[in-house]
Amino acid sequence: MKARGTKRWLLAALAAAFVISYFSPHYNRYYLGVAMDVGIAIIMAVSLNLINGYTGQFSLGHAGFMAVGGFTAAKLTLVTSDAMFPVSLVFGGLMAAITGLIVGVPSLRLRGDYLAIVTLGFGEIIRVIFQNSQAFGAATGLTGIPRLTTIFWVWGAAAVTVYVVTSMVNSTYGRGFICVHDDEVAASAIGVNPTRYKVTAFVTGAFFAGVAGALYAHQKSVMQPDGFGFIRSIDFVVMVILGGMGRTGGVIAAAVVLTLLPEFLRQFASYRMIIYSLLIIGLMMARPQGLFSVGKKTTASV
Amino acid sequence: MNWFLQQSINGLALGSIYALIALGYTMVYGVLRFINFAHSDVMMLGAFAAYFLAPPMAKVFSAQSYSGALAVMVLSAAICAIIGILIEILAYRPLRRRPKLTVLITAIGVSLFIEYTCQHQSVFGAATRPFPKLIPERDFQFGGLSVNSSDIGVLIVTALLLAGMWWIVQRTRVGVAMRAVSFNERAAALMGVNINRIISFTFGLGSALAAVAGVFFSMRAQGIEPLMGVQPGLRAFTAAVVGGIGNLPGAALGGILLGLLETFAGGVPGLSNYRDGISFAILILILLFKPAGLLGKAQVEKV
Numbered sequence: 054m055k056a057r058g059t060k061r062w063l064l065a066a067l068a069a070a071f072v073i074s075y076f077s078p079h080y081n082r083y084y085l086g087v088a089m090d091v092g093i094a095i096i097m098a099v100s101l102n103l104i105n106g107y108t109g110q111f112s113l114g115h116a117g118f119m120a121v122g123g124f125t126a127a128k129l130t131l132v133t134s135d136a137m138f139p140v141s142l143v144f145g146g147l148m149a150a151i152t153g154l155i156v157g158v159p160s161l162r163l164r165g166d167y168l169a170i171v172t173l174g175f176g177e178i179i180r181v182i183f184q185n186s187q188a189f190g191a192a193t194g195l196t197g198i199p200r201l202t203t204i205f206w207v208w209g210a211a212a213v214t215v216y217v218v219t220s221m222v223n224s225t226y227g228r229g230f231i232c233v234h235d236d237e238v239a240a241s242a243i244g245v246n247p248t249r250y251k252v253t254a255f256v257t258g259a260f261f262a263g264v265a266g267a268l269y270a271h272q273k274s275v276m277q278p279d280g281f282g283f284i285r286s287i288d289f290v291v292m293v294i295l296g297g298m299g300r301t302g303g304v305i306a307a308a309v310v311l312t313l314l315p316e317f318l319r320q321f322a323s324y325r326m327i328i329y330s331l332l333i334i335g336l337m338m339a340r341p342q343g344l345f346s347v348g349k350k351t352t353a354s355v
Numbered sequence: 356m357n358w359f360l361q362q363s364i365n366g367l368a369l370g371s372i373y374a375l376i377a378l379g380y381t382m383v384y385g386v387l388r389f390i391n392f393a394h395s396d397v398m399m400l401g402a403f404a405a406y407f408l409a410p411p412m413a414k415v416f417s418a419q420s421y422s423g424a425l426a427v428m429v430l431s432a433a434i435c436a437i438i439g440i441l442i443e444i445l446a447y448r449p450l451r452r453r454p455k456l457t458v459l460i461t462a463i464g465v466s467l468f469i470e471y472t473c474q475h476q477s478v479f480g481a482a483t484r485p486f487p488k489l490i491p492e493r494d495f496q497f498g499g500l501s502v503n504s505s506d507i508g509v510l511i512v513t514a515l516l517l518a519g520m521w522w523i524v525q526r527t528r529v530g531v532a533m534r535a536v537s538f539n540e541r542a543a544a545l546m547g548v549n550i551n552r553i554i555s556f557t558f559g560l561g562s563a564l565a566a567v568a569g570v571f572f573s574m575r576a577q578g579i580e581p582l583m584g585v586q587p588g589l590r591a592f593t594a595a596v597v598g599g600i601g602n603l604p605g606a607a608l609g610g611i612l613l614g615l616l617e618t619f620a621g622g623v624p625g626l627s628n629y630r631d632g633i634s635f636a637i638l639i640l641i642l643l644f645k646p647a648g649l650l651g652k653a654q655v656e657k658v
């Protein structure tokens with residue numbers, strides 16, 4: 054994706070989301086639901102790509118931030134009113150970003166598998182905290198959340214996410230992310246502070262994951278802590294890697310394909326998840342550089 | 356004081372199981388430098404192998420006998436060793452020269468494949484099944500302490516297996532070869548080490564240990580089901596990292612530490628609900644102060 058004209062793309066995408074949303078009562082509810090799932094997956098995958106792909110920090114706890122955003126936003130809507138929905142979205146994102154800061158500052162000094170295990174651990178801790186806090190409904194979670202998420206909000210948020218991540222990475226400042234990814238020692242030698250860049254990527258990623266969680270909560274109307282464990286995080290990691298680490302276009306395509314795939318496989322009912330896992334193995338053997346990576350790479354492979 | 360000793364024994368028993376699984380993670384990491392996510396599912400397969408082997412073995416030996424339990428365990432370990440070797444040959448060997456992340460995702464794919472296949476109704480089904488009693492259940496009393504026979508079993512077997520592992524790695528030719536491959540694969544190949552055979556051996560050994568852990572885990576659990584490996588697998592993986600991944604004594608130490616922490620946290624009223632979180636929180640604290648794990652060596656990056 055080119056840096057030039059991204060603002061125009063953003064406006065076009067927002068307008069398209071609005072128009073589609075306007076006609077949404079005429080569409081099949083099932084397709085609308087799937088379309089929203091796809092949008093949320095895009096937000097999650099693109100925001101994780103900023104951390105895992107561009108900055109090269111292997112995080113396994115992205116679903117934890119989604120849970121923070123979802124629970125706090127849903128709670129805010131429930132205690133205030135439906136009109137607060139847009140505020141709730143931002144609030145969920147901010148709470149997730151704050152959590153990201155708390156998690157990121159100490160743990161981003163670690164590398165590779167150690168960082169992966171710490172983020173995984175934080176994801177599990179977040180899940181356990183929600184499971185035990187009465188304010189968020191403990192193990193049963195929150196129910197009866199008003200269904201306020203529309204296709205406009207989902208695709209609008211997805212467009213904003215893509216715009217922000219793309220603009221960040223292509224800015225002068227954002228080159229630092231790729232620099233940290235390629236070589237931390239060289240980065241600090243030329244005055245790029247690796248920890249600061251890593252934390253920035255982490256907090257930004259967490260913010261959008263929180264927004265995605267908020268959208269999810271107001272779409273499904275229920276939030277259960279069990280749904281945001283390690284397996285969920287893995288889903289998004291697979292999207293990022295299949296899309297070709299650090300390529301926003303590829304990651305979007307992977308998010309779309311991997312969300313639609315189980316739906317297309319629905320007719321095979323009980324075999325669909327078996328086929329899904331075999332496809333992941335097959336794709337890794339056939340196209341390890343990512344399913345959709347064409348053209349020149351902008352970052353070195355890990 | 357009694358409470359403390361009682362919890363220590365429970366924690367040691369649980370920790371021994373984690374240690375056995377963690378050894379498999381850390382050994383595979385040692386030779387191939389990636390985390391084998393399918394390892395926890397091999398442990399689950401070990402438990403199911405024992406589930407199906409227990410009735411015929413009860414006929415051959417007498418029911419709930421130590422010899423029968425031993426036979427079940429050895430056979431399950433052998434089955435899992437074969438499964439582990441097959442996984443490596445089919446899924447990981449074709450990717451040997453690829454980036455590690457590719458192998459990692461493949462491992463996640465293999466793990467999901469095993470889990471979903473086993474959950475299918477024509478395989479094991481998703482329901483929880485009661486695990487048969489393999490050894491006579493008895494509580495031994497030691498001055499106010501009550502120790503279950505399966506706890507004693509797991510402690511003895513783990514001690515023997517850890518000693519056996521140390522002997523294999525430090526004192527045999529194949530152990531020397533394993534360490535050589537771990538240290539420098541190319542140099543080991545030039546010295547005449549058959550890399551493929553050593554990697555197969557490592558997978559077989561790790562999977563056999565996982566099977567033993569699976570049998571012991573099932574003895575203490577409510578029942579067995581295809582996703583039973585996920586949580587203990589996560590703990591064991593954590594244990595391997597805490598101990599310093601790639602380091603065998605570290606994995607054993609990490610496993611026992613995690614088992615103790617979890618048991619003590621579970622015994623404190625008010626904390627028990629947070630048990631799963633506490634072990635991870637302490638893990639994170641350890642890693643923040645010892646970023647390479649307890650026994651791992653910090654690597655200096657050369658420019």
